[in-house]
Amino acid sequence: MPESKMDPKSVRGFVGNKLSFSDISASEALKSAAQMDGEDIVAIVNASGLKGRGGAGFPTAKKWEYARGQEGHPKYIIGNADEGEPGTFKDRLILTDFPELVFAGMAIAGRAVGAEFGILYLRAEYGWLRAHLETAIERCRDEGMLGKVIGGAKDFSFDISIRMGSGAYICGEETALLESLEGRRGDARNRIPFPVQAGYLGKPTVVNNVETLAWVPCILLKGPSWFASRGTRKAPGAWLFSVSGDCKRPGVYEYPFGTSLRQILADVGAEDAKAVQVGGASGTCVPPAEFDRTLTPGDLATGGSIIVFGPGQDMFAVAENFQHFFADESCGQCIPCRVGNQRLLEAIARMRKVGLDREAERNVRQLAQTMSVASKCGLGQMSPRAFLSILNTFAGDLPAKHA
Amino acid sequence: MDAQQQWRTEVEQLVRVHGRSRTALMPILQDINRAHSYIPEGAMLAVSSALSVPRTEVYGVASFYAYFSVKPRGRYVIRVCRTISCAKQGEYHPAIATLITELGIGFGETTPDGLFTLEQTNCCGMCDQGPSMVVNEDVHVRLSEASVRALLTEYRQRAGAELKH
Numbered sequence: 007m008p009e010s011k012m013d014p015k016s017v018r019g020f021v022g023n024k025l026s027f028s029d030i031s032a033s034e035a036l037k038s039a040a041q042m043d044g045e046d047i048v049a050i051v052n053a054s055g056l057k058g059r060g061g062a063g064f065p066t067a068k069k070w071e072y073a074r075g076q077e078g079h080p081k082y083i084i085g086n087a088d089e090g091e092p093g094t095f096k097d098r099l100i101l102t103d104f105p106e107l108v109f110a111g112m113a114i115a116g117r118a119v120g121a122e123f124g125i126l127y128l129r130a131e132y133g134w135l136r137a138h139l140e141t142a143i144e145r146c147r148d149e150g151m152l153g154k155v156i157g158g159a160k161d162f163s164f165d166i167s168i169r170m171g172s173g174a175y176i177c178g179e180e181t182a183l184l185e186s187l188e189g190r191r192g193d194a195r196n197r198i199p200f201p202v203q204a205g206y207l208g209k210p211t212v213v214n215n216v217e218t219l220a221w222v223p224c225i226l227l228k229g230p231s232w233f234a235s236r237g238t239r240k241a242p243g244a245w246l247f248s249v250s251g252d253c254k255r256p257g258v259y260e261y262p263f264g265t266s267l268r269q270i271l272a273d274v275g276a277e278d279a280k281a282v283q284v285g286g287a288s289g290t291c292v293p294p295a296e297f298d299r300t301l302t303p304g305d306l307a308t309g310g311s312i313i314v315f316g317p318g319q320d321m322f323a324v325a326e327n328f329q330h331f332f333a334d335e336s337c338g339q340c341i342p343c344r345v346g347n348q349r350l351l352e353a354i355a356r357m358r359k360v361g362l363d364r365e366a367e368r369n370v371r372q373l374a375q376t377m378s379v380a381s382k383c384g385l386g387q388m389s390p391r392a393f394l395s396i397l398n399t400f401a402g403d404l405p406a407k408h409a
Numbered sequence: 410m411d412a413q414q415q416w417r418t419e420v421e422q423l424v425r426v427h428g429r430s431r432t433a434l435m436p437i438l439q440d441i442n443r444a445h446s447y448i449p450e451g452a453m454l455a456v457s458s459a460l461s462v463p464r465t466e467v468y469g470v471a472s473f474y475a476y477f478s479v480k481p482r483g484r485y486v487i488r489v490c491r492t493i494s495c496a497k498q499g500e501y502h503p504a505i506a507t508l509i510t511e512l513g514i515g516f517g518e519t520t521p522d523g524l525f526t527l528e529q530t531n532c533c534g535m536c537d538q539g540p541s542m543v544v545n546e547d548v549h550v551r552l553s554e555a556s557v558r559a560l561l562t563e564y565r566q567r568a569g570a571e572l573k574h
Binding site: 009010012017019020089090091092093094095097098129130131132133134136169170171172173174175186187188189190191192207248249250251256257258283287311313324327328330331334335337 | 431432433434435436438439442443460462466469470473474475476477491492493494530531532533534535536537538539543545546547548550
């Protein structure tokens with residue numbers, strides 16, 4: 007039983023603009039899905055161009071179609087609520103304000119691929135949300151939005167249970183999440199097979215991010231062209247951004263893809279920013295000369311995290327903080343990541359003390375390169391990114407090299 | 410009843426709730442960790458035989474996750490967020506400095522009265538409202554020197570009230 011009786015609304019935080027989710031009825035979306043078969047649903051999601059909101063940006067319809075074509079039974083839908091990227095908290099807001107949209111999204115995904123059971127994997131740090139989510143699931147069951155004969159369709163049944171994480175960033179990676187659900191350490195799996203072929207307990211499994219799932223009812227009700235008309239051709243739709251750091255109005259903001267960083271900084275009150283970290287610790291650090299870049303998968307990809315650094319920030323202190331995170335969170339399974347992140351942390355600490363000579367720079371760049379090509383999963387592949395972008399732009403923050 | 414028999418009884422109760430399959434391992438360890446603030450060796454042994462999972466694997470899981478501990482901890486585990494958006498105002502925000510002073514212990518340590526263990530955590534998803542900390546399962550945001558003192562008093566009183574029952 008959940009221990010926390012905290013009211014999630016007490017830490018809900020600031021929402022900067024009107025969210026598309028706010029006028030969507032989960033039960034209407036489920037009624038609409040009940041009128042369709044799985045193929046129709048996949049076709050609509052495909053027409054919308056929805057891509058995964060966890061960070062990797064994989065086309066959602068493709069994942070569903072693949073799972074739909076699998077023969078294994080039963081199939082599972084996993085809601086990935088293990089939002090752990092530093093600076094990201096949009097899923098928290100969705101789970102606080104719109105949990106029924108997430109559950110409806112899971113049920114609709116279930117109808118699309120032929121799954122009747124879903125699991126929401128909630129990160130340990132959000133344990134205080136569990137009671138709120140259990141209550142929402144109960145309410146959905148009472149109102150016929152979960153359970154059997156959903157939306158009046160005899161062949162539409164779906165139910166959800168919640169499982170907790172126990173504090174591991176790596177478990178946001180879908181195969182590590184599955185390992186954790188199966189009672190193992192959160193070690194990433196080799197692919198192939200992909201989870202849609204052999205996922206939870208070896209059965210076909212769709213793992214979708216919380217925000218991805220919440221968009222599904224919107225797309226069903228407002229239509230794929232409503233969704234696709236926002237954003238860019240290659241990246242349709244809008245995205246929820248978590249903005250934090252040195253700005254006047256930190257919070258959650260919804261923007262269509264293609265919005266410029268400059269506009270976001272104006273909205274959140276951070277025109278004087280020295281740098282903006284887009285995509286969290288594994289993202290890119292952008293200097294003011296590049297503030298006209300846009301937030302879209304082709305340019306600045308993100309899982310939703312935007313951290314603003316004001317004029318006074320020492321950017322290598324930032325790099326060290328992020329690097330500490332990776333050294334701590336590496337699952338330890340593969341050497342490039344386990345040792346590499348530790349060495350990179352030591353190198354940054356040394357640099358902050360004595361500066362950087364040419365040989366040290368060459369070594370550290372070589373190490374970063376090795377990590378990004380030789381690590382087994384995204385954690386080790388991506389972790390040198392923030393450090394490299396800081397090294398490329400803010401070397402002036404380092405002490406001058408002693409003779 | 411010897412100590413190991415007690416663990417077997419406790420684990421059997423959890424098996425009745427969560428089942429005997431491998432997928433029950435995490436929920437069972439989570440319940441043990443919550444009830445005792447850590448996962449004692451005897452509990453791991455009992456889980457190992459109840460679920461037929463090798464004891465090295467039970468230990469592997471128990472020692473992998475940051476929210477589990479295989480060493481004793483206090484009744485309240487305080488986890489201070491150390492991600493940059495929460496911690497950016499210097500090494501320690503005044504509120505966190507107050508917390509450390511009030512508790513009189515460093516990170517990774519437990520107060521002599523066994524009430525509090527102080528830890529750091531990687532991003533707890535409260536970046537917009539830092540500094541923040543998670544105490545057991547509750548989250549506390551916008552910490553100030555005053556709010557930290559008030560929270561410690563509240564937890565001490567709560568522990569006192571629970572002990573009387």
